[in-house]
Each structure stands twice: as structure tokens, then as C-alpha cells.
Amino acid sequence: MIVQRWxxxxxxxxxxxxxxxxxxxxxxxxxxxxxWPASVVMALHEDTGQVHDHTEGVALAAQVDSGTxxxxxxxxxxxxxxxxxxxxxxxxxxSTLTTVERFLRSAPAREAVILxxxxxxxxxTCLGHPTERTEADAPLLEVDHVHDLARGGPDVxxxxxxxxxxxxxxxxxxxxxxxxxxxxxxxxxxxxxxxSR
Numbered sequence: 001m002i003v004q005r006w007x008x009x010x011x012x013x014x015x016x017x018x019x020x021x022x023x024x025x026x027x028x029x030x031x032x033x034x035x036w037p038a039s040v041v042m043a044l045h046e047d048t049g050q051v052h053d054h055t056e057g058v059a060l061a062a063q064v065d066s067g068t069x070x071x072x073x074x075x076x077x078x079x080x081x082x083x084x085x086x087x088x089x090x091x092x093x094x095s096t097l098t099t100v101e102r103f104l105r106s107a108p109a110r111e112a113v114i115l116x117x118x119x120x121x122x123x124x125t126c127l128g129h130p131t132e133r134t135e136a137d138a139p140l141l142e143v144d145h146v147h148d149l150a151r152g153g154p155d156v157x158x159x160x161x162x163x164x165x166x167x168x169x170x171x172x173x174x175x176x177x178x179x180x181x182x183x184x185x186x187x188x189x190x191x192x193x194x195x196s197r
Contacts (some may be wrong), residue, residue, distance in 0.1 A: 001026050001036070003043040006052035021051070106155045110143045113188075116195050117141060117162035123180075124187055128166030142168045146185040158192035159185070 003026045010020035026040045033041065116122075119139035121130035132140040141162040147153030161184045163171060171180050 001028050001040055001044065003040060003047060004052070005050075105149065109155055109157050109160060112157040113143045113160045113162050114139065114141065116157065116191050120162075121164040121167050122162045122187055122191065123164075123167040123171075123184060125180075125183070126164060126167050128164045130164050132164065140164060144168055144171060146171075146181055146188060158189050161185075161188045 002023045004024035006022050006024075007019050008022055009017050012018045026037075026043065028036045028040055113122075117139065119131075119141070121128065121141065123130075129140070134140050139162075142165060143160055143162050145153040145155065145160050147159060149155055153159060161171075163184075171177055171184060174180060
């Protein structure tokens with residue numbers, strides 16, 4: 001079900017900025033409303049049908065008039081900052097209430113992965129800050145499922161990996177994330193096997 005619609009700035013194949021429509025989808029088990037999760041029903045009842053325009057007040061800083069003149073980074077920054085200040089003046093609401101479905105994660109699996117990591121990022125090609133610590137002197141690590149839990153990934157240590165924030169971002173949003181996920185899954189399985197002996 002579509003529970004929210006909004007517009008944002010994106011970039012076309014021609015390299016020029018353009019408005020894009022984004023649909024926020026929520027999974028439902030069937031077309032019958034009485035089978036839908038309460039969070040989806042609530043989101044649909046709160047939905048006004050309005051397309052929220054996240055481009056409002058943001059000038060096309062990468063293009064001027066006909067799109068033939070390109071601005072440098074400093075001019076783009078100034079225009080975007082000016083638009084942000086204008087939008088902040090007219091904002092009437094601070095936030096929009098949204099409902100998110102979260103999966104319960106196995107605490108023992110997470111603890112096992114942290115223990116196995118020895119407090120270091122488990123990405124064998126980590127170039128970030130693998131030894132960084134929190135103020136409480138704990139490892140600054142994020143335990144992640146190599147295959148997302150929400151998409152059916154198993155919640156067991158051999159399918160989970162401890163990553164520094166940089167590597168977590170690469171695994172989740174990086175251009176080469178598919179290849180990295182294969183490396184991380186192999187590493188998680190190898191470490192699991194080593195610790196299970």
C-alpha cells in the first residue's frame with residue numbers, strides 16, 4: 001500500500017537536476033483491509049492524499065534559467081542556505097508523525113558478534129576508524145545483518161557482522177555494496193566457524 005507520497009530533487013541520466021516522485025510503501029498480506037497491520041491502517045487514515053513537496057523553497061542551484069549555466073559549489077551553497085533559511089521562517093510544524101515497523105533482534109546474537117569482533121570492525125578492507133571508542137570506552141561498532149532482517153535475513157551470528165559506522169554506510173548505501181556484502185558474509189561465516197571450534 002502507498003502510505004505517503006512526496007517529491008524531492010534528483011538527477012536525471014543527462015546529469016541535470018529534476019523533480020522526482022517518491023512513494024513510501026508498506027507491505028500488506030492481502031488486498032483485504034481487515035488483514036492489514038494496524039500501523040498501515042492508521043497511516044492510511046492519517047493520509048490526506050497530498051503530495052508533500054520536499055523541493056519547496058529549494059532553488060535549482062545546479063542550473064540557472066534554461067539549465068545552460070552551471071554554478072560553482074560556493075554559489076550553490078549560498079543559494080541552498082538562503083532557501084533553507086526562507087523555508088525555516090515559514091515552517092509551521094517541526095515534524096511529521098510516521099509509524100515504522102521494526103523487527104525484534106536477537107540480543108544474544110548481537111552480543112556474540114561484538115564479542116567475536118574483539119572491539120574492531122570486522123570488514124577486512126576497513127579504511128575508516130576501526131578502533132574508535134565511545135565516551136564510555138566501548139567499541140564504536142554497529143552490528144548489522146549482512147542480508148537485511150526485514151527482508152528475511154537470518155538473525156544468527158554467522159549472518160551478522162560488526163562494522164564501524166563508515167563500513168556500515170558502505171555496506172548499506174555504497175556503490176559497490178553487493179560485492180562488499182559477499183565479502184562480509186564470507187568473513188562472518190569464517191569468524192563464526194573459528195569461534196565455534
